Amino acid sequence: xxxxxxxxxxxxxxxxxxxxxxxxxxxKDLTMREALNSAMDEELERDKxxxxxxxxxxxxxxxxxxxxxLWKKYGDKRLIDTPITENGFAGLAIxxxxxxxxxxxxxxxFNFATQAFDQxxxxxxxxxxxxxxxxxxxxxxxxxxGSPTAVxxxxxxxxxxxxxxxxxxxxxxxxxxxxxxxxxxxxxxxPDPVLIMEHELLYGTxxxxxxxAMSKEFLxxxxxxxxxxxxxxxxxxxxxxxxxxxxxxxxxxxxxGIDAEVINLRSLRPLDDEAIIKSIKKTHxxxxxxxxFPYGGIGAExxxxxxxxxxxxxxxxxIIRLTGVDVPMPYAKFIETFALxxxxxxxxxxxxxxxxx
Numbered sequence: 001x002x003x004x005x006x007x008x009x010x011x012x013x014x015x016x017x018x019x020x021x022x023x024x025x026x027x028k029d030l031t032m033r034e035a036l037n038s039a040m041d042e043e044l045e046r047d048k049x050x051x052x053x054x055x056x057x058x059x060x061x062x063x064x065x066x067x068x069x070l071w072k073k074y075g076d077k078r079l080i081d082t083p084i085t086e087n088g089f090a091g092l093a094i095x096x097x098x099x100x101x102x103x104x105x106x107x108x109x110f111n112f113a114t115q116a117f118d119q120x121x122x123x124x125x126x127x128x129x130x131x132x133x134x135x136x137x138x139x140x141x142x143x144x145x146g147s148p149t150a151v152x153x154x155x156x157x158x159x160x161x162x163x164x165x166x167x168x169x170x171x172x173x174x175x176x177x178x179x180x181x182x183x184x185x186x187x188x189x190x191p192d193p194v195l196i197m198e199h200e201l202l203y204g205t206x207x208x209x210x211x212x213a214m215s216k217e218f219l220x221x222x223x224x225x226x227x228x229x230x231x232x233x234x235x236x237x238x239x240x241x242x243x244x245x246x247x248x249x250x251x252x253x254x255x256x257g258i259d260a261e262v263i264n265l266r267s268l269r270p271l272d273d274e275a276i277i278k279s280i281k282k283t284h285x286x287x288x289x290x291x292x293f294p295y296g297g298i299g300a301e302x303x304x305x306x307x308x309x310x311x312x313x314x315x316x317x318x319i320i321r322l323t324g325v326d327v328p329m330p331y332a333k334f335i336e337t338f339a340l341x342x343x344x345x346x347x348x349x350x351x352x353x354x355x356x357x
Contacts, residue, residue: 028210033203035177036066036142039184040104042216044074047102050188053080053089054106054143063108064144064203090116090141094123097139102188107143110197111155124193125168140187144200145173146241146291147329147336156329156336158292160197160240164268165296170194170222171269175243177207179266182220190222199241223270227279231261234285234350237276237302239265242341246289249346260350268298276302277311284316285353291340294323322349 030038043050052058052067058079061068071079082089086107093103107113113120124137147156164171170192174180180198187194212218228243229250238246243264250260261279265272280286286306288299299321306312306319325339351357 028208028214029206030177030181030209031204031206032174032177032180032198033064033066035180035207035209036184036198037068037070039181040067040188041070041073043185043188044070044078046216047188049100049102050104051078051080051096051101052104052106053082053093055082055084055108057081057106062106064200066203067106086113086115087119090119091123093139093141094119094127094137097124097137097193098127098135102138102140104140104142104188107141109155109200110143110145110159111157113141113143114159120163120169120193120195121166125166128192129168136191137193138191139193140184140190140196141193142184142187142196142198144203145197146199146201147340148200149333149336152331153328158199158240158290158324160268161290161292161297161301163195163197164298164301168193169269170267171197172222172267173197173199173240174266175202175228175240175264178209178213179220179226179264181209181213182218183222183266186219186222189219194222197240202241202244220266222267223272225266225272225275226264227261227275228264229260229262231259231283233259233283234287234354235261235263235276235279235283236287236289236346236350237263237265237279237299238289239268239298240291242289242291245341245343246346248343249289249350252343252347253350256347258350258354258356265298271298271301271305273305273309276306277309280306280311281314284314286315286319287322287346287349287353288319289322289341289346291324294321294326297321297323299323317353317355320349320353322346 057067058071058081093105096103146158172183236246253260303319322341330336
């Protein structure tokens with residue numbers, strides 16, 4: 001299994017190496033990788049306090065080529081390669097933030113950011129409160145999360161809900177290139193610690209962007225969801241890569257006469273309660289869709305909030321959560337496919353909520 005993992009990793013690195021920031025096709029068609037790259041490029045240029053550090057982010061252009069070309073443009077002081085020591089370089093970045101800089105700390109995978117959990121949770125999230133507001137920690141932790149296909153359990157899980165459960169942190173999960181640009185730029189400018197948790201399989205996916213989204217001052221406020229698809233029969237709430245499966249499920253439902261509204265949360269902490277409640281008042285039904293574990297997940301949090309709000313009485317049926325399976329991620333690709341929500345699963349759950357066969 002170890003040999004297979006390193007073969008896959010070498011293949012991905014060679015594949016991503018072929019991408020270049022000069023290959024951006026048009027102003028309206030960017031991959032998420034290109035969108036993240038352009039956002040950091042613009043913020044590095046705009047604010048001299050911004051710098052990037054992490055494993056292979058500089059001379060190698062990043063394990064997933066998200067920082068490609070930035071080291072050559074900005075040099076050693078703005079892009080810093082670190083050893084494979086997440087706890088160490090996360091602590092260094094927090095110290096730099098306390099000293100007035102604005103670090104962007106990349107984890108090669110958030111599965112191994114657990115090595116830096118003490119720094120993120122006990123330092124970054126708490127120092128502003130513990131210093132009575134004297135010391136802010138303007139830092140961004142970013143990198144891939146979720147299943148990148150057939151790399152087994154230690155590299156495959158979505159820990160977004162874990163960090164979203166910690167007060168003092170802001171957590172966002174982009175689905176599209178627009179999300180990636182707007183959220184990352186907002187995060188870099190934010191005075192608090194922000195986690196931008198990207199899905200690895202979305203890095204090479206192209207999305208259309210408006211001229212507004214390509215502006216150097218384009219920002220998406222943390223805590224604001226996006227209505228991806230309007231509908232009238234049921235509300236589907238999702239985030240990160242699961243938004244894609246949800247939208248595909250909505251298209252299948254439309255063929256059967258069911259008009260589903262799809263909300264892309266984008267930000268998990270703070271959470272846009274208003275967008276969800278507004279949609280429930282229109283559709284009177286709700287399903288949440290996520291790739292993470294069911295126990296204590298984002299869907300569970302949404303269910304609790306609706307139960308505690310008057311919008312609960314707008315529901316005509318119980319809420320159902322569609323999540324990843326509550327097991328370590330299987331290594332076999334075929335089994336892994338069934339461990340995550342698929343479009344056909346979305347269809348099945350929606351029909352159950354609506355009482356349709």
